[in-house]
Amino acid sequence: MPSRIAEIRLVSSDHEVYEPCDDSFALVDALLADRTNLIEHNPKICMEIGCGSGYVITSLILLLKNEVPGVHFLATDTNPIAARVTNETLEAHGVEADVICTDIASCLEKRLAGSVDVIVVNPPYVPTPDYEVGMEGIASAWAGGENGRTVIDKILPVVDLLLSEKGWFYLVTLTSNSPSEICLLMRKKGYASRIMVQRSTDEENLIILKFWRDKDQEMLDKETSSSSSFLSQFSRSLSSFIEKQWR
Amino acid sequence: MLSCNIKGVSNGFPLRIEAGKVIEKEVDFNPDFLKHMFAKIEWKALVEGARSMGYAELPEDSPDATVLDSGDETFLRKLHHALLELHLEEGALVCPETGRKFPVNKGIPNMLLHEDEV
Numbered sequence: 309m310p311s312r313i314a315e316i317r318l319v320s321s322d323h324e325v326y327e328p329c330d331d332s333f334a335l336v337d338a339l340l341a342d343r344t345n346l347i348e349h350n351p352k353i354c355m356e357i358g359c360g361s362g363y364v365i366t367s368l369i370l371l372l373k374n375e376v377p378g379v380h381f382l383a384t385d386t387n388p389i390a391a392r393v394t395n396e397t398l399e400a401h402g403v404e405a406d407v408i409c410t411d412i413a414s415c416l417e418k419r420l421a422g423s424v425d426v427i428v429v430n431p432p433y434v435p436t437p438d439y440e441v442g443m444e445g446i447a448s449a450w451a452g453g454e455n456g457r458t459v460i461d462k463i464l465p466v467v468d469l470l471l472s473e474k475g476w477f478y479l480v481t482l483t484s485n486s487p488s489e490i491c492l493l494m495r496k497k498g499y500a501s502r503i504m505v506q507r508s509t510d511e512e513n514l515i516i517l518k519f520w521r522d523k524d525q526e527m528l529d530k531e532t533s534s535s536s537s538f539l540s541q542f543s544r545s546l547s548s549f550i551e552k553q554w555r
Numbered sequence: 556m557l558s559c560n561i562k563g564v565s566n567g568f569p570l571r572i573e574a575g576k577v578i579e580k581e582v583d584f585n586p587d588f589l590k591h592m593f594a595k596i597e598w599k600a601l602v603e604g605a606r607s608m609g610y611a612e613l614p615e616d617s618p619d620a621t622v623l624d625s626g627d628e629t630f631l632r633k634l635h636h637a638l639l640e641l642h643l644e645e646g647a648l649v650c651p652e653t654g655r656k657f658p659v660n661k662g663i664p665n666m667l668l669h670e671d672e673v
Binding site: 352377378379380386388391392395404407408409410411414415418419423 | 587589595639665667668
């Protein structure tokens, strides 16, 4: 049986491009675990932001190829060398995606708004001094600024803009990125979330999150944001307070 | 890489294509995908883009959406070719407002802005 994900020996490389590592494998494992759902999801446009070596987008294509007809793939990276390496990885696996060298998804946001059904992101999440963010070359693959959140926090609104009504979003985070806070931020935008993969390596605690638009959540948030429902909000926080006391 | 161009906006749309080398890749024909995309396409931009890559078979005016379900595949086949099978391998995308050129090398458009453009 042909491999369902990208083969490491076929992944192209360059010293200025991040090689597939534990975080990439964890993200692909999350996609593998969700494969049946993804096929049923029947996406038309899938996209990876920050495609690096191309390992993840190639795996996603292989996962869906032959299962979902007529799906189009896009991949972006701010590092021109990564864009080239991704193209080589795609080619080595005999699959196709439009690779664009750009910052996050700038130049695609307007025309693709509300059109993307699946977005996968393995962002630069390593906590670093802020001045390291936005440096060229391989540093752009990991430098995440304060708490590793500087770039993630830029990506979230873009993802919200791009995702279609039924859109799904997979994100790699570290515990030091405060994933629960990220979930809360996304909840305010009307997204539900769940942990797909949780993995501790020697160096980092990885958490792969999945987000999707939750209609009930949106309704609920609209309710709570209006002043008339202050009481219900209050009673909710009260009950959670009591709950905590009980524990 | 026509689809990217059609979607591609920096500070102006549509980007004009300066074709250096255009390649054609065969892609499986999928009417559902084309119907899905048809609603999102800026027709004139697609026609212009395809023409600058040497494909002038698309009708000038946006066809009625009914043609998609008419059972006549002629139009869908043309759309399929223009949208998915034409790739700009070498050339540039040019902003219609500023004339700024975004180079395309090995099929990858470089849309990065210089510091003074951000």
